[in-house]
Amino acid sequence: MTSAKYWIWFILIIALVNCTGQPATPTLPADAINLQMSWIHEYSASPLYSAEKNGHFATQNLSVNLIEGGFQDGNFVDPIQSALDTVNSIGMSDAATLILARAAGQPVVAIATITQRSPSVVISLAEDNIQTPQDLIGKQVAVAEGGATHLITTMLTMQNINRDDVTIVPRTDFGIAPLLDGSVDALLGWITNENVMLEETEREGNILLLSDYGVDTYNFVVFTTEEMLQNKPDAVKRFITALMAGVADVIANPEQAIDYTLSYAPSLDKAAQLRRLEAFIPLMQTPGTAIGQMSPDIWAFTQQIMLDNGLLDTAITIEDVYRLDFITTSDE
Amino acid sequence: MTYDKSGLPPQTTPIPFQHRLGVALMLFAALLVIIPAGILNRVTFTTLRSAFQQQTFNQLAATNSLKKSNLDHWLEHDVAGQMQLMLDLNGAIIKNWLARGDFTTYTNINRALSNTLHNYDSYTLLFVYDETGRVLAASDDAYQGRVVNRQPYFASSIASDATENFTSPYYEVGSGELVMMLTTPLLDKWVLAGQVNLERLQETIAQRTGLGETGESYLVSLDNHYLLTPLRDETLPLNRAYRSFGIEAGLQGKTGNAEYNAYDDDPVFGAYTWLPNLNAALITELHVDEATAIFNEVRVSFIALSLGLALASLIAALFAARFVTRPVANLTRAAQQIAAGNLDIRTHINGKNEIAALGQSFNTMTDKLRTSMQEIGQRETRLRSLIEALPIGMMTYHVEKNGQTALDDVNPAARTLLPAAPTAGTIIDTAHCEMVGIDNLQRYQSVALDGKSWQTSQVNQTNDTIQSAFELYAFQTAPQQMALAFLDTTEQRRGQLEREKLQQQIIEAQKHAIAELSTPIIPLLDGIIILPLIGSIDSARAQDILRTLLKGISAYRARIVILDITGVPMVDSGVANHLNKTIQAARLKGTHTIITGISDAVAETIVDLGIDWGNVDTMRDLQSGLITALGRLGIALHNKKKS
Numbered sequence: 001m002t003s004a005k006y007w008i009w010f011i012l013i014i015a016l017v018n019c020t021g022q023p024a025t026p027t028l029p030a031d032a033i034n035l036q037m038s039w040i041h042e043y044s045a046s047p048l049y050s051a052e053k054n055g056h057f058a059t060q061n062l063s064v065n066l067i068e069g070g071f072q073d074g075n076f077v078d079p080i081q082s083a084l085d086t087v088n089s090i091g092m093s094d095a096a097t098l099i100l101a102r103a104a105g106q107p108v109v110a111i112a113t114i115t116q117r118s119p120s121v122v123i124s125l126a127e128d129n130i131q132t133p134q135d136l137i138g139k140q141v142a143v144a145e146g147g148a149t150h151l152i153t154t155m156l157t158m159q160n161i162n163r164d165d166v167t168i169v170p171r172t173d174f175g176i177a178p179l180l181d182g183s184v185d186a187l188l189g190w191i192t193n194e195n196v197m198l199e200e201t202e203r204e205g206n207i208l209l210l211s212d213y214g215v216d217t218y219n220f221v222v223f224t225t226e227e228m229l230q231n232k233p234d235a236v237k238r239f240i241t242a243l244m245a246g247v248a249d250v251i252a253n254p255e256q257a258i259d260y261t262l263s264y265a266p267s268l269d270k271a272a273q274l275r276r277l278e279a280f281i282p283l284m285q286t287p288g289t290a291i292g293q294m295s296p297d298i299w300a301f302t303q304q305i306m307l308d309n310g311l312l313d314t315a316i317t318i319e320d321v322y323r324l325d326f327i328t329t330s331d332e
Numbered sequence: 333m334t335y336d337k338s339g340l341p342p343q344t345t346p347i348p349f350q351h352r353l354g355v356a357l358m359l360f361a362a363l364l365v366i367i368p369a370g371i372l373n374r375v376t377f378t379t380l381r382s383a384f385q386q387q388t389f390n391q392l393a394a395t396n397s398l399k400k401s402n403l404d405h406w407l408e409h410d411v412a413g414q415m416q417l418m419l420d421l422n423g424a425i426i427k428n429w430l431a432r433g434d435f436t437t438y439t440n441i442n443r444a445l446s447n448t449l450h451n452y453d454s455y456t457l458l459f460v461y462d463e464t465g466r467v468l469a470a471s472d473d474a475y476q477g478r479v480v481n482r483q484p485y486f487a488s489s490i491a492s493d494a495t496e497n498f499t500s501p502y503y504e505v506g507s508g509e510l511v512m513m514l515t516t517p518l519l520d521k522w523v524l525a526g527q528v529n530l531e532r533l534q535e536t537i538a539q540r541t542g543l544g545e546t547g548e549s550y551l552v553s554l555d556n557h558y559l560l561t562p563l564r565d566e567t568l569p570l571n572r573a574y575r576s577f578g579i580e581a582g583l584q585g586k587t588g589n590a591e592y593n594a595y596d597d598d599p600v601f602g603a604y605t606w607l608p609n610l611n612a613a614l615i616t617e618l619h620v621d622e623a624t625a626i627f628n629e630v631r632v633s634f635i636a637l638s639l640g641l642a643l644a645s646l647i648a649a650l651f652a653a654r655f656v657t658r659p660v661a662n663l664t665r666a667a668q669q670i671a672a673g674n675l676d677i678r679t680h681i682n683g684k685n686e687i688a689a690l691g692q693s694f695n696t697m698t699d700k701l702r703t704s705m706q707e708i709g710q711r712e713t714r715l716r717s718l719i720e721a722l723p724i725g726m727m728t729y730h731v732e733k734n735g736q737t738a739l740d741d742v743n744p745a746a747r748t749l750l751p752a753a754p755t756a757g758t759i760i761d762t763a764h765c766e767m768v769g770i771d772n773l774q775r776y777q778s779v780a781l782d783g784k785s786w787q788t789s790q791v792n793q794t795n796d797t798i799q800s801a802f803e804l805y806a807f808q809t810a811p812q813q814m815a816l817a818f819l820d821t822t823e824q825r826r827g828q829l830e831r832e833k834l835q836q837q838i839i840e841a842q843k844h845a846i847a848e849l850s851t852p853i854i855p856l857l858d859g860i861i862i863l864p865l866i867g868s869i870d871s872a873r874a875q876d877i878l879r880t881l882l883k884g885i886s887a888y889r890a891r892i893v894i895l896d897i898t899g900v901p902m903v904d905s906g907v908a909n910h911l912n913k914t915i916q917a918a919r920l921k922g923t924h925t926i927i928t929g930i931s932d933a934v935a936e937t938i939v940d941l942g943i944d945w946g947n948v949d950t951m952r953d954l955q956s957g958l959i960t961a962l963g964r965l966g967i968a969l970h971n972k973k974k975s
Contacts, residue, residue, distance in 0.1 A: 117482060117505050121506070131474040132473070132474050132476065132477055133477055134477065158479070159477050191506065207506060209505065209506035211482050211505070211506075212478050212479065212480075212482075212505075212506060213477060213478060213479050214464075214465065214466070214479030214481060214482075215479075216482055251556055251573055252557065252572070252573030252575075253572075253573070254572070278571075281571070282503060282505045282506075282508065282571070283505060285555070285556055286482070286484065286502075286505055287484035287499075287500075287502035287503075287555050288484030288485075288487070288499075288502075288555075289484070297481070
């Protein structure tokens with residue numbers, strides 16, 4: 001047998017081994033998705049970055065285009081409208097905004113949540129000894145106008161505290177200076193922002209997590225359009241699978257997530273972002289709840305707050321606002 | 333030069349045999365130790381390490397088992413037991429107060445819970461909440477008003493009818509504290525919840541007795557792979573996902589042990605156990621280095637011992653090699669000295685063994701060799717003197733390894749004979765060949781290599797002068813060696829040349845004399861000359877006759893010539909032709925020629941040849957010719973007696 005015949009046999013054997021030894025991998029359809037972020041690039045969007053950088057989107061054969069939200073060119077980007085105006089769109093928003101959108105007839109549906117618990121928290125200096133909502137009676141609390149006011153009002157109501165017994169003043173800035181200089185006794189902020197700011201001053205503080213007092217909502221909700229659900233439900237499912245893997249990566253490795261974040265927004269302070277992300281992570285996965293899982297009770301409660309505070313005139317069918325079937329829970 | 337005990341100069345260059353033998357012995361000795369040690373190390377320490385590993389696994393598993401047992405006991409007897417005790421003591425009244433449902437009863441319950449908490453150290457907080465999660469009463473006033481419907485224990489506490497519902501430890505959102513709850517239903521509407529004091533848990537897990545410097549136990553939550561107890565390195569955060577083979581196996585509900593890389597990638601021996609009540613994995617690990625420290629020490633000691641033995645074997649082998657090879661080396665050096673020409677060397681090898689005998693024999697051999705060498709030297713001296721004194725030139729050569737032929741020696745006679753002869757050591761070339769009169773270099777090698785002797789002669793001559801001359805004999809003196817012997821024949825050659833010259837002169841003189849005698853001119857009378865011819869006449873003689881005759885005619889002013897051919901034995905056409913030319917030449921000189929002495933045979937020959945001598949006076953004999961000649965001169969002979 002000539003050497004050429006040996007080579008032919010060798011190549012045939014290798015080809016045969018490759019054909020038989022390699023399991024056939026089903027090819028996922030390639031889909032492009034436009035992801036409209038609710039805010040600018042920062043730590044809270046790190047699950048998106050980890051899903052992209054760690055290849056979870058690629059594994060699902062998805063090409064995800066991240067569209068930055070927040071204020072762009074001086075105008076606030078409405079993520080819901082932007083998503084509706086864009087093809088193959090998935091967006092990020094909050095529960096209240098989505099309920100309002102549905103009430104306004106916009107065909108958007110929530111499909112997952114990044115955070116399980118609301119980050120809203122009443123922050124006070126430790127020296128003021130505000131440890132329960134009852135301690136707010138007679139105090140001055142700075143609260144941003146709008147939804148935040150409705151949240152604290154709801155909490156006070158649920159705690160049987162007369163609304164007039166607590167002085168609520170509007171927050172005029174997003175810092176904590178009024179709290180530090182004693183202008184106010186407390187302020188309503190986020191545990192991931194204002195509370196970290198207070199920790200960064202090394203001043204002792206107390207917090208009242210609104211969700212600990214029954215006031216809870218979803219602030220980082222993943223939604224999509226009904227058109228998308230109609231036409232590409234599999235792409236949506238694959239997107240959620242990849243994104244939840246990104247959430248798990250962030251929980252497991254916050255430092256990596258912040259490195260990814262800085263690759264999108266290099267001007268951010270890495271240490272400050274990491275501190276905020278570390279406060280953010282407990283909100284993303286709470287014991288007994290699957291990552292991304294939403295509770296109908298929270299949706300119903302959110303709508304109830306909106307109804308109670310006049311944000312919504314008429315209740316809508318809240319089950320139309322969300323879909324729970326995109327998240328696989330441990331019970332399934 | 334300093335000498336060692338052997339009486340020999342110190343060794344300056346390594347002796348291959350000694351070196352090789354030393355190295356071979358050392359290698360053999362080293363392998364004799366290292367190979368068995370390596371095999372022993374491999375076999376023994378593989379088994380030993382496996383035993384250490386198993387022992388460590390057993391120890392870690394026992395630690396896990398003990399801690400699990402302690403935790404189970406703590407949960408069952410302390411945590412659950414105290415809850416049951418509390419219910420037994422205060423449950424009825426709390427339920428009664430709850431059933432009344434007014435605010436004052438909550439105050440009573442608060443007080444009851446707070447008092448209870450002082451008596452039971454397994455809890456840090458007790459509170460009661462309703463089916464909406466609203467906390468109605470609590471041992472801590474700050475907890476009142478809370479709504480726990482978002483807490484992980486809430487759903488199961490409401491849904492379950494079990495008297496004890498454990499919720500595994502988790503990090504509370506907001507405070508970030510690690511909490512563990514035990515809930516028990518109160519009637520159908522309320523739930524008594526106790527936040528478990530986790531100090532016991534922490535103490536039990538943190539117990540490191542028997543775990544050395546690197547061993548540690550820790551709990552990992554199934555929910556998020558977070559740590560539920562601090563690590564030995566307490567700076568490491570708890571709320572991070574920690575992963576390793578042991579953690580994954582433990583969280584999969586397995587109990588076992590393995591060697592793997594821990595969460596920090598360090599190699600460890602680890603035991604893992606699933607704790608269902610805590611929904612966590614108990615991991616106990618010990619760094620491999622520490623677990624195998626004794627093993628490693630033994631191994632290092634063994635290896636060090638093996639290396640020490642190997643080194644000792646090497647040294648012993650070195651000494652042995654030196655012991656064995658020293659006499660041989662001495663003999664070798666002595667041989668080298670002898671080879672260098674030092675026959676005064678002696679070896680001093682003591683003992684009664686073969687080497688000593690060999691040394692003595694060597695000395696004897698050296699003595700004899702020295703004597704022989706002296707004799708040879710004397711002979712050589714004599715021979716050299718002889719050669720030096722010999723009138724025969726001698727040049728010796730040898731063929732080198734590269735095939736070139738080199739001149740070894742030139743004796744004075746050769747130097748005299750060949751002043752241009754090169755010095756010893758010169759590689760001979762074509763010029764050298766020409767000098768000694770040999771046509772090519774191969775002739776040297778044919779002698780030196782093949783033993784083909786040959787001889788030739790050389791004469792150096794300028795004009796008629798011999799500068800030098802010699803006879804040359806080439807012969808092989810030894811394989812690849814040869815000699816040229818030059819016998820000076822200059823004087824001999826010169827004498828021979830002189831003799832040849834003299835002989836030639838004599839011959840010339842004789843030839844001249846003979847020529848003169850063969851063609852004599854005899855003046856007879858005034859105007860008459862006689863030329864008697866004797867012997868055969870060839871062309872050369874005919875020329876001589878012609879020149880002699882013409883010369884005689886001129887010298888004697890002869891008017892008549894008598895050619896007497898009485899002595900010519902034979903006249904052929906050539907002789908006749910010559911005689912004709914002579915006659916004609918004489919005629920041109922105005923001289924008349926008379927040929928006399930024509931014998932009968934000559935006459936017949938002339939007739940036979942058709943020679944026309946009609947115009948020539950021919951006479952039978954000289955006498956007739958003489959009379960005829962005189963007559964032509966008008967001289968008549970008179971007989972005086974008659975007159």
